[in-house]
Amino acid sequence: MTTHKSTAHTIKPGPFELSTETERLVSHIVQPGNNPTVHGYALYEDLAKHYSPNDLELLSFTGELPSDAQSHVYEVTRSFMMAPPPGSAANQAAAITHMLNRDEGATVMVAIQMCANEAKHWAEQQQPVLDWLKNYSSRTAQQFVTNDTESLSAVSALLDAIGDHHSQITGIAENINIDAALTCALHFCGLKHAAHLQTVRCLAGMPAVVAEGLCWQPKQLMTYPTRLPDFHYPDAPSSKPDSRSTS
8 A cells, every 4th residue: 555645735825914914904985093084074073963874975975075955966866766666676585585584684685785786787777877967968868758657757756856956957857767867866966977876776775675575474475476477588489380381
């Protein structure tokens, strides 16, 4: 029988072992300490006393505190983005997770992930609106105009809630779709990148999705409407019989 002499393997230090201490990490937004600051503004002594969490979100992204108009428009817009439909993927995932698991922490984690995924998809769809606003002309882009009554009703309600400030919002109009209108409002608040839109969409919808998921109980799983519409494959071969004659 042949024996092999074991040899010790020396592990060389990697980049994490060779790096400097984590205490030397640079923070770009929040400076920690006894009186932490956000973009130079004192968190405890100023921001927490005089500004809302919505204002701090805008400050984090833009580096500046919002004007009164921006603060109001952002608050309204965020509220309009709060309620996903009951059949949304995020709502269903949170509900099913809670019914199967009853682990509230797991329900929250699933809800966050699904909200983030849906928000990413929505933000990517708004990129043409952001591009249009970046090179804005006074003429409304026809691709954002809609005849959908539900969308137009939502836009009318949004403009009414915003009030007189809507005249300051570039691109917003009564005849554009609700998603384009929300994007115009967020752009006015200084949020001009898809990552900004994704974050706001996720933050706005997440509490309602988590709360909805926690409402479901395990005994309701058998009656939960899990039957989804059949998926349609547009490129699949036709199931109809071939009508061509054969010889």
